[in-house]
Amino acid sequence: MQPVVHLAVGYICYAAYARWELGERPAESAAAVAVFGAALPDLLDKPLWLAGVVDVGRTVGHSLLFAVPLVAAVWLLARSRGRAALGVAFAIGYLSHVATDIPWHVLSGDYHELGFLLWPITPMPEYTGTKSLGRVAGFEVTTLWLEAVILVAGVALWWRDGRPGLEPIRRGIGRVRP
Template identity: 40%
Template structure:
C-alpha cells in the first residue's frame, strides 16, 4: 500500500475509535500520532532497504515482534507523560499499516508475502506463491478477488484516502491548528 492509503486507513480507524470510545472527534495530538504511526514501518524499513541493510522493504519495521517492543516502549513513555490517548492513536495507526500491507491473496488462503509479520523468525519467501493454507467462504472470495488486481487495489487505496480526508474535514480538521501553532514558535 502507498503512503496515502496507509494514512487513509489509519485515520478512518482512529476516527471511528475516537467517536465510539470518547463520543467525540479525534483530538489534535493523537491525529499527529496517527500520521506518524501510519508511516512509521516504512520510515524504518525503506531507507534500510535502499542502503542494502535488509533484503526487502518489509523487514524490521513491519514485524509484529518489533511492533510488540515498539508499542510497549510507546506506552511506557505515554503513561509517564500522561498521553495514553496519543499512544493508542499511534498503536492503531502502526498496526493498521501492518494489516494493510498484507496482500489481498492472504484472505483467500495464500500466505505468500506475509512472512514479514514474523520476521526474522520466518524468512522471506517461506511460502510458495500458489501454496494455500485454507479455503475461504464464498463471500470472502467474492469480495477479495477483485482486490488482487493491482489497478483495482490502487483505486481502492485512493478511495479510502478520499474518505479519510472527508472524515477529517467533518471532524473539524484535527491536528491542523496544532501544526500551525508549532510553526509560529
C-alpha cells in the same frame, strides 16, 4: 498498500475509536500521533530498502516482533507522562498499518508474502506488487482501485472533522521560523 493510504487508514481507525470510545471527534495531538504511527513502519523500512541494507521494503518496522514491543513501550511512556491517549493513538496508527498490509496477500493467495509479520524469523520475499481483485464489467479491479477509494474516504473524513492534527504541525513549524 501505498504509504499515503496507510495515513488515511490510521486516521479512519483513530477517528472511529474517538467516536465510539470517547464520544468525540479526534483531538488535534492524538490525530497527529495516530497518523505518525501509521507512517512509521514505512519510515523505518523504506530507507533501509532504498539504501540496500535489506532486500525488501517490509522488514523490521512491519514485523510484529518489533511492533508489539514498540507500541507497548510508547504506550507505557505516554501513560507515565499522563498522556495515555497519545499512546493509544500511536498504537492504533501503527497497528493499523501492519494490519492493512495483510489482506491483499490473503486475497491473492500470496501467503508467502506475509513473512514480514515475523521477520527475521520468517523470510520476506520480494513483494510482487499490485494485486488483482477480479474483473467487473470487463475492467480489471486491482488493489490500487480500492486503495484510492480508502484514501478519498480518509481525506473526506479528516476534512469533515475539521482537519485535526494540523495545529500541532503548524505550531511546530512556527517554532522553527526565525
